[in-house]
Amino acid sequence: AQSVTQPDIHITVSEGASLELRCNYSYGATPYLFWYVQSPGQGLQLLLKYFSGDTLVQGIKGFEAEFKRSQSSFNLRKPSVHWSDAAEYFCAVGLSGGGADGLTFGKGTHLIIQP
Amino acid sequence: GAGVSQSPSNKVTEKGKDVELRCDPISGHTALYWYRQSLGQGLEFLIYFQGNSAPDKSGLPSDRFSAERTGGSVSTLTIQRTQQEDSAVYLCASSSTLAKNIQYFGAGTRLSVL
Numbered sequence: 001a002q003s004v005t006q007p008d009i010h011i012t013v014s015e016g017a018s019l020e021l022r023c024n025y026s027y028g029a030t031p032y033l034f035w036y037v038q039s040p041g042q043g044l045q046l047l048l049k050y051f052s053g054d055t056l057v058q059g060i061k062g063f064e065a066e067f068k069r070s071q072s073s074f075n076l077r078k079p080s081v082h083w084s085d086a087a088e089y090f091c092a093v094g095l096s097g098g099g100a101d102g103l104t105f106g107k108g109t110h111l112i113i114q115p
Numbered sequence: 116g117a118g119v120s121q122s123p124s125n126k127v128t129e130k131g132k133d134v135e136l137r138c139d140p141i142s143g144h145t146a147l148y149w150y151r152q153s154l155g156q157g158l159e160f161l162i163y164f165q166g167n168s169a170p171d172k173s174g175l176p177s178d179r180f181s182a183e184r185t186g187g188s189v190s191t192l193t194i195q196r197t198q199q200e201d202s203a204v205y206l207c208a209s210s211s212t213l214a215k216n217i218q219y220f221g222a223g224t225r226l227s228v229l
Binding site for chain 1: 221
């Protein structure tokens with residue numbers, strides 16, 4: 001079965017600093033990969049996705065992620081964070097992005113922005 | 116509608132009572148998913164509907180949980196004889212046939228079992 005590991009439960013970053021959130025997956029083939037963001041009391045919003053092709057994908061809100069097959073990683077990055085980026089971030093994998101198996105999520109990384 | 120709508124947004128119930136959680140997917144989306152988000156378990160996939168059919172119900176935590184979808188639209192997740200461990204946020208998502216890899220989530224129903 002597939003699994004997703006987000007090794008950092010909490011990350012604190014100063015406003016304006018760069019950000020990298022780590023995600024490692026375990027899967028028999030190249031999965032479909034996603035990053036979602038969840039603000040308090042809100043549902044999950046899709047930031048970006050990787051299915052195939054260019055391993056560097058761009059998303060909304062200035063985020064990007066890089067798929068590295070050799071490391072089974074899909075790390076999320078942002079060059080300069082804003083206070084509004086404070087939220088919970090989830091990495092997810094899917095067999096086909098949905099279907100009978102649904103998505104498998106990591107435990108999440110809580111991002112705190114310092115002024 | 117413009118997005119996935121879930122109701123109620125919050126539900127407080129007493130142990131042993133039955134509850135129904137509702138999900139109204141994005142109009143035209145054929146696939147619908149239920150997830151549970153709890154502190155101990157993170158986000159767990161519960162069940163998937165393609166149209167009105169759920170091919171695999173093994174993700175439901177126990178036989179107290181059931182789900183149905185009618186008319187290819189609204190879905191209801193029912194929990195019978197609620198227990199304290201059922202307290203969680205229940206999230207619904209939907210996706211379209213053309214872009215079935217992309218799931219759009221509702222804001223969830225926060226269930227508290229006292």
